[in-house]
Amino acid sequence: MSKTEKKRALTEDRLREFLREMLLIRRFEEKVEERFRAGELPGFLHVAIGQEAVAVGACAAMADGDVFGSTHRAHGHTLARGTHPNAVMAELYGKMEGCSHGYGGSMHLYDVERGNLGANAVVGGGIPAMVGAGLAFSMRDEPRVAIAFFGDGATNTGTFHESLNLAQLWKTRTVFICENNTWAESTPGWQHSPVWDDMSKRAVAFDMHSIKVNGQDVEEVFEKTSEALEYARSGAGPVFLDVETFRMHGHYIGDPQVYRGKEDRDEAAERDPIVRLREILQVTSEEWAALEAEVKEIVDVSVEFAKNGTDPQPEDALKNIYA
C-alpha cells in the first residue's frame, strides 16, 4: 500500500470540507480581531486561532439532537456546529439578528436549535449543566449526548471535579472535551496544574474512560470524538477527551502576551492545524486561492450583514428575564 493509499476513515472530500470549515473559522476570527481593533466591536473577545481542528472535528462527530456547552472561546464551536456566520457576527455586533439576539455577545453564543446550550464566561461554570443534560438523556433513554467544552484552566475548578464525579457515578450521557492549550490566560500549565501535561490523569481519579487526542489533527479529533460519543450514547458512561492543542494568539484580542516567550509562540505556529491538513491533502495553490476567495466572501458578507443589522431598543434590556 503506497502512502497516498493509507486507509482513512474519512473520504478526501470530507477532509476537504473540514479544511474549508477550519479556514472559514480562521478567517472569521481574524476578521473579528481586525474589526475589534477598528473599534467596531463592544466587549472583550477571545479567539481560538490554532484550535480550529478541535471545534471542527468534534462538532462534525456530533449527531442531531446532541447538545453542547462552550466557553469564553466559543466562536469556533458555534460556527462548526452550523450556526450561520452572519448570525455569529451579528451577535458580536450586538444586533438582534445575532444568535443570542444581542443579549449574549461573544462569550454567550447560543443556538438552541443546533444544540448549542450556551457559551459560558465563568470558567468551569458550564460543565455541570452538561452532566444534567446527559442525565436527562439517560433517564429518558434517548440516544443523545451532552458535550462539555472547556480548557485546561477549567480543570482546577470545583465544578469540574464535582461534575466528573457525578457523571461517572450516574453514567450520564456526557462527553467532556478538555482543550489543553497549556495556557490559562497568562498562567502556563505547569503553574496551574500538577498534571498539566497529561490531563487524562484527571479522569483516572473518577474511574472515567479517557482518550488522548492530538487536537491539531482534525481527522483524529473526529475519530476519537466519534468513539467517545458512541460510548456515551450507548449508556456505557461518560468519556473524558484529553485534547492537546495550541493557542496561537493571545488570551484575548489585544493581549500583548508579555508573559509568553518566543519559543512557545513559535511552537504553536508550527503546529497550525490548517497548514497541516493543507499539506496532507496536497492542496494546489490554485485550489487554495479558490478556497480563500470563497471563505473571504462569506466572512465579508457576515460583516456587512452584521453592520446592517437591527439595534435592539434600550427597553429590550428588560425582556427575556422570565419565561
Place this chain on the structure above:
Amino acid sequence: MKTMSYREAVRDAIAESMRASDEVFIMGEDIAEMGGSMGVTQGLLDEFGASRVRNTPISEMAIVGAGIGAAMQGMRPIVEIMYEDFITLSLEQIVNQAAKHRFMSGGQLKVPMVIRTQGGAGWSPGAQHAQQLEAWLVHVPGLKVVFPSTPADVRGLLWSSIYDDNPVVFFEHRLLYPIKDEVPETLEPIPLGKARVIREGKDVTVIATGPLVHRALKAAEEAEADGISVEVVDPRTLQPLDEDGLIESVKKTNRCVVAHEAVTRMGFGAEVVAVLQEKAFDYLDAPIQRVGAKFAPLAFAPAMEQFVVPGPQDVLDAIRKTVAKA
C-alpha cells in the same frame, strides 16, 4: 378540608407533582433511603424509585448545575440543598447560570427547576446551620423566590413552583415543619406572586415571612388585648413581589411593621419599606418599623441565640411603637 403538617404538605406537593408528570424528579443529599435530613422526602423512594429520587454526593455546585442541564432538556428537577447555609456553595450556578440562561440566549432557553432548601434558628445549630439568606436571592433578576409559612401555602406554592418555567428558590423553615393546619382535601395550586392576609385588622399591618408570621400572630393577640387591631400579611412569594397586595393593606391600616428572621440590615424587609414609602407614603401615619435578627452571626448558647433572633415580643414592641407615633 383535612389536616397536614408543613412537612407532610411539602412531601405531598412533591409526590403529587411526580405522580402528575415523569418530568419531575428530585435529587439531593440523603433524600432517598433516609428521607432527607428533615424527613421531608420519606417514602418517595419507595413510590418513585431510585431513578427519580436520587441521592447525590456532597456536591452543591454539580447538583444544582445538573438540575439546570436537565431542566434545559425538558425535565422539571427539584434539587434539595440540605441547609440554606450550603446554598452559598451553589450560588455561582444559581446566580450566573440558572438565572441567566434564558436572558443570555435571548429567550431561546428556559430553566424550569426548583431549588428547595431550609434553614432557621431556634435550636442552637450555631452559625453555619441556621442563616436566612433569602435577601441574597431576591436581588437576582431571573430567579423567583418563595417562602411559605403554612401547610396549605407550602403545598400549593410548591406545586406551582415545580410547574413554573423559571428557576425558583424555595425556602422552607425548620421550625415550621411540625406545624399542623388545615389544607384543602386535594392539592390546590396557589399562583406565585400573591400575598395573603393571614389575619385581618384595622390599626397596623405586619408584613411577615416564614416563622415571623406565626410570631406576628402571637403578637397580634396580645396587642388585641391593648385594643390594637393588627393585620398580618404574608407575601409568600418574595419575587415576584405582590406590591399591590401589601400596599392595599397599608392603605387600610396606615401603619406598618415588617418582620423576618433574617438579619434586619439589608434584609428583605428593607425593600418592602422602600416600596411602601415610594408608593404609599401619603397613607402612612407613622414610620415603618423593622423587625429582624440583630447584626451578628448566630451564637450557639441558647441565651445568646434568643437575644439575636426576633420573637413575638419584638414584633409587639414594634407594633406599639408605630401606634404610639400617631
